[in-house]
Amino acid sequence: MKSLKSFKQYIVEMQELAEKLLIIGKGKRYGQVVFLAGGAGSGKGFSITNFLEGDKFKVRDVDEWKKAFIKLANLKDKYPELKSPPLDLNKPKDVLFLHKWIKEKGIKEKTLTALLSDVNQAHLPNVLFDVTLKDKKDITDIMPHLIEAGYDTKNINIVWVLTNYSVAIQQNRDPERARIVPEDIMLQTHEGAAKTVWSFIQKGTPRGINGGVYIILGGKKNTVLYKGADGKPIKTGKKKDTFVVKDFKYLTMKEPGKKMTTSAGLHSQALDWIRQNAPRTLTNKNVFGGKKNQ
Numbered sequence: 140m141k142s143l144k145s146f147k148q149y150i151v152e153m154q155e156l157a158e159k160l161l162i163i164g165k166g167k168r169y170g171q172v173v174f175l176a177g178g179a180g181s182g183k184g185f186s187i188t189n190f191l192e193g194d195k196f197k198v199r200d201v202d203e204w205k206k207a208f209i210k211l212a213n214l215k216d217k218y219p220e221l222k223s224p225p226l227d228l229n230k231p232k233d234v235l236f237l238h239k240w241i242k243e244k245g246i247k248e249k250t251l252t253a254l255l256s257d258v259n260q261a262h263l264p265n266v267l268f269d270v271t272l273k274d275k276k277d278i279t280d281i282m283p284h285l286i287e288a289g290y291d292t293k294n295i296n297i298v299w300v301l302t303n304y305s306v307a308i309q310q311n312r313d314p315e316r317a318r319i320v321p322e323d324i325m326l327q328t329h330e331g332a333a334k335t336v337w338s339f340i341q342k343g344t345p346r347g348i349n350g351g352v353y354i355i356l357g358g359k360k361n362t363v364l365y366k367g368a369d370g371k372p373i374k375t376g377k378k379k380d381t382f383v384v385k386d387f388k389y390l391t392m393k394e395p396g397k398k399m400t401t402s403a404g405l406h407s408q409a410l411d412w413i414r415q416n417a418p419r420t421l422t423n424k425n426v427f428g429g430k431k432n433q
Contacts, residue, residue, distance in 0.1 A: 159384050161190050161353060163296055164395070168195050169262045170294050172285055172350070176272030176336065177300035178329030179320040180307035182357045183269055186300050189362075189382050190355060190389075196267035197254065209237070229314070231321035251281065255288040263290055272299065273331025275338075275345055282347040293396040296350035299336045302357030303416040304329050326418055333417040337427060340392055340409060343399055352393035356412055362387045 164171040173196065177183050187193035209228070212221035220240070226233040254266065270277040278297075285295060302310075307329065311320055320328075336354070339345075344352060363386040364372040373383045390409055393399045400406070414422050421427070 159386055160192060161298065161355065161389055163191065163298075163351070164265075164294055166192065166195070167265070169265060170291065171196070171265045172290055172295040173265075173267045174272065174278050174295075174297045175267055175269050175300065176277075176297060176332050177302065177357070178271055178273075178304070178307060178332050179325045180309075180311035181300045181302040181329075182307075182310065183300050186298075186355055186357065187267065187269075188380065189384050190387060191267075191298070193267070196265040198267045198269060199251070199254070200269040229316075229319050231319055231324075234319065235321055235324065251284055255284055263288065271328040271332055272297075272335050273328045275335055278348065279345050282345065286347055292347050292349040294350055295348045296352070296395070297336070297339070297344065297348065298353045298355060299332065300355045300357045301333075301412055301416055304418040306358050326420065329418050330421055333413055333421060333427075337410075337413060340399060340406065344393070350393075350395045351391065352399065354390045354392060354409055354412065356388040356416075 163173055173191070175183050175187065175191075177186075187196075187198060209221055209226055212218040221237070226237060228234055228237070254264070268277075268281065272278065282295075286292070308322065308325065310316070311322070311325060336352075339352065362384065365383040365385045367373050375381050375383055390405060390412075391400070392405060392409060410427060413427055417427075
């Protein structure tokens with residue numbers, strides 16, 4: 140009876156946990172698009188699983204394609220340029236080679252065409268694009284395909300995971316990380332994302348994007364997890380790989396279907412976050428105005 144009581148107590152405790160999530164499109168399972176932006180090492184994968192309802196979206200992640208093509212090259216007699224010498228995604232030069240190879244093959248465009256072909260316009264799939272947004276073309280090149288497929292512009296959203304650049308550098312160097320990005324490329328992605336999103340906040344999003352615009356403040360120190368009696372973070376999901384998030388920080392800069400916020404307070408908060416977390420190559424040059432990082 141003791142074990143049964145413990146189980147019931149566990150269920151009650153789980154039901155009492157008020158999990159915090161950023162809900163896109165009121166939680167609908169169809170018709171929603173998210174451009175998840177952020178420089179390399181920002182923790183976008185963690186955000187998909189733990190801050191967003193990632194299981195409701197088809198995630199288009201270039202990193203997964205890279206791993207898939209390496210696997211194909213090793214298992215089948217295809218893509219000899221990926222086999223000799225064998226590529227190692229922990230080596231920055233191999234990551235850069237594969238990135239260029241994917242781009243030259245037009246893999247992004249081909250997979251997008253396959254995804255959107257013959258879709259039911261009444262139940263368009265939720266799609267999440269994992270991008271750096273170092274350039275607005277990460278979005279504008281895709282927009283015509285989405286509009287043609289029938290997505291409502293009010294359901295096309297931008298979420299930027301803003302993580303302190305020094306933290307991202309350390310996360311990128313983690314030996315358990317699936318791939319290590321060359322640090323010059325990392326710098327470009329973090330600089331570009333900051334400048335692109337701040338431009339959107341000041342001037343508005345590109346034509347065709349009329350959904351929400353959100354900024355998540357990434358990093359472990361900005362995330363509070365629920366913990367069990369043993370003091371360890373509680374994990375849920377089929378694979379027990381999802382944390383139960385008690386609190387994390389994010390800003391809503393634009394509501395779906397509305398104009399970008401004109402709130403001086405929100406603009407000030409967003410600017411403070413950028414100054415505190417963007418690469419110092421930007422903040423020391425006073426790119427965003429105001430005081431420089433110390």
